Amino acid sequence: MRVHVPLDAAAKALGSDEVAAAIQAEAARRGVEVTLVRNGSRGMVWLEPLVEVATDLGRMAFGPMTTADVAALFDDLKAHPKALGLTEELPWMLRQTRLTFARCGVIDPLSLEEYELHLGLKGLKRALSLSDADIVAEVRDSGLRGRGGAGFPTGIKWETVRTAKADQKYIVCNADEGDSATFADRMLMEGDPFTLIEGMAIAGLAVGATKGYVYTRSEYPDAVAQMTKAIQIARAAGVLGASVLGSGRAFDMEVRVGAGAYVCGEETSLLNSLEGKRGVVRAKPPLPALQGFLGKPTVVNNVISLASVPVILDRGAAFYKNFGMGRSQGTMALQLAGNVKYGGLFETAFGLTLGEIVDDIGGGTATGRPVKAVQVGGPLGAWFPRALFDTPFTYEDFAARGGLIGHAGLTLADDSVDMLKMARFALEFCAIESCGKCTPCRLGAVRGVETVDRIARGDAAAIPLLTDLCETMKSGSLCALGGFTPYPVMSALTHFPGDFAVMREAAE
């Protein structure tokens, strides 16, 4: 009997370790031989722990499992009270286009053999047969843009680093996924770490970098452990090291762990932190592509950007580019979070409307109350009211509506949410996490909290002050922390004036 029980942190937080132990104990009690595989998550977090049992027809899914449900797994599977059917045929799976997450939840994350069986390393092998310029061209032509939030074309960044002259270049993976509502990086690192390794190795070949770093969070101990093990395995197998897959070309990498500073998700803060400094933002220029880690040309890409590269190299730019809409090409790993009925990770081509994502895929709220607002793109993203649910999920359409897609995390909130409180929280968070380098962010966030408090006390004169302050933060901050905090604040004020009492009075 072959059983899959996820080791994903969310599955563990919901009891998957206890379920795994119960399966082994029950198997021993019954004298049944069980091969227990600890896979990544399929992304259906509301069904975690999601246990799968291999059958002749395919893998059957059961969830959400508790230890009390374990014994029945050894009886008639179809009669199991938590039986969901074949995993691959669940509507959530059928509706997706899994390119970057094709293997996540499917394979044993630390089995290089299974990785290769599921088309792993094909992209890297093809890259080894191409010139550096051709690898960059393939990535450029795929239309891949930074999945961390900024949406900068990956191929153009790589070309800048490729053509830079230096004795040493670096690939730095930004895995400092601190945004609330986002967990795609974590899920990939835990569930399919070799894909990130392969993507970074391809990036190294493309730009002439021999060393890579994955900078991730101390809040992600499982991802840190899993990435570290995967790198050791890849090195032992010759995927990493002095001669990548026997090519004679070197690339190696290591994991670095942050220390609880949100701002280190900003690429220049991240580089300072990686160098062992305070995670303070650097002014640009110089671009990290030219003077990045230790002053050397450096590619800084998000986990999902780099993990999308292997499939692009394997299937070709045209294949990838074919998905999506307008200038938002390929797929995006949507993360449905907060008060959502069907929460989890859903990879799909760009272009669904926000309403389809929230109502059809997410199924509305977990509490069953109406969705009042959806914050798209993490703590620095705008809150969208139902009136804007026709917005297609693309970089451009969200920007046109005063928002951003960021890392594609969506926080749903029901009608009990107080948007004035959320605006205040955004500013409070900015004040706690500001690196202190630039004044609009350092002081603006603190003054912003005070100004929202004035509005809460009924001071209508504070509203234009808050608007003005947000303008200053937006245009005067060095990085996205101060620059984008106005998004949640102003969207709350604009779309939900009823929650700002003085505005309600003014209207009456």
Place this chain on the structure above:
Amino acid sequence: MTSHDPQLVHRVREILNDHKGMEGPLLPILHAVQHAFGFVPQEAIPVIAEELQMTRAEVHGVVSFYHDYRDHPPAAHTVRLCRAEACQALGAERVAAHAKAKLGVDWHGQAHGVALEPVFCLGLCACGPAAQVDGKLVARLDEDKFDAILGGMI
């Protein structure tokens, strides 16, 4: 300034040796020091500064910048509650208020050997409110679950 604790200096030097040749070694060194002592002792700072050819002020600046590094020993138990938006949407603020009242402390306070710390996102945003109790992740936290966890600690 020299340290008066030769054992501490010895251990810090061992850690520094383990990180020789590393690019940008300060954060890994500080993580290792905190792992060894439970916090980053004041006396460790001049030893690190000397080895890395930094000033003590520079090392102190790095230690104080990051939320993770403590300058005092940790409580016997630590409960970290996520305060971020996705968890708030499922009642994290209500649970936090309950936790504060139960322990009689505010954020960063401790009582009965339990420290209450905020955290901004544990990546469990589809199954909040999330918490981390002595390193172990907990999903869908509510008042009853918190009380049960607390009951197991004090």
